[in-house]
Amino acid sequence: MLYLLYTGTGWEDLPQELGSGMTCWRRLRRWTDAGVFGQLHRIPFAKPNAAGRIDQSRPVMDGGHVDAKRGTRHKVGRRSAAASILITDGEGTPLKVLTTGANVPDISMAVALLDSVPPIAGPSGPATVSILGPARRQRL
Template sequence: MSAPWMVDDELWALIEPVLPPWPERSPGPRPVEDRLCLQGVLLVLFTGITWQQLPPELGFGSGQTCWRRLCRWTEAGVFDQVHRILLAKLNAARQIDWTRACVDASHVRAKRGVPGSARRRSIAASRAASTT
């Protein structure tokens, strides 16, 4: 059994097409392959190590390299696309039970009360009878 951060060929075939191309004229040494960087990112996420603790001898590139690639992919919306692709594939294989679902609305901006309600409360409080 392989380590959970290792990306097999079938999964890589789904992910690779949505990765942004590497700029033709980028400065510096030849970049670490995307697949290796992804495996480095997954290793950090699975184990909880810091980026600085990513062992260079594994060939995933430095922690800084993997972190930068993760930022680049996040800005390009790669993970949203991969999520949709995987959901569609699992749904087509009937491997998702849609009878139970959880919706997380924590990213939705919460309203701060009814407009004017704070003013009404403060007016009502000032009219309260004295307790002395």
């Protein structure tokens, strides 16, 4: 799977020595459904958070658009594209990325992005409750 991310190769073009592309795709799907990646996300942040190096008091969000490599152009000048929106802590440490269609405004994904940030283990307990408290969420 890392090979695909690094090279941009499609599942069907995966070199045979790395296994069947369809098998890799099924495993990715199974692991995603089981929440494996959400759990993996917590591991690299546990020690920095315990040491106070992750600043959850000032989250920063930004988004961007990327043209799709494949696909047809749509009528009225629309194009095939994808959008990503990223949230980082106050120091720029990436906490979560969501990918959407290019026609979805970043602001409409803000609350979904905040809700999707997995809890990070910290010094005082198993995990922090939320990166953004209820008062700040209401202002958003």
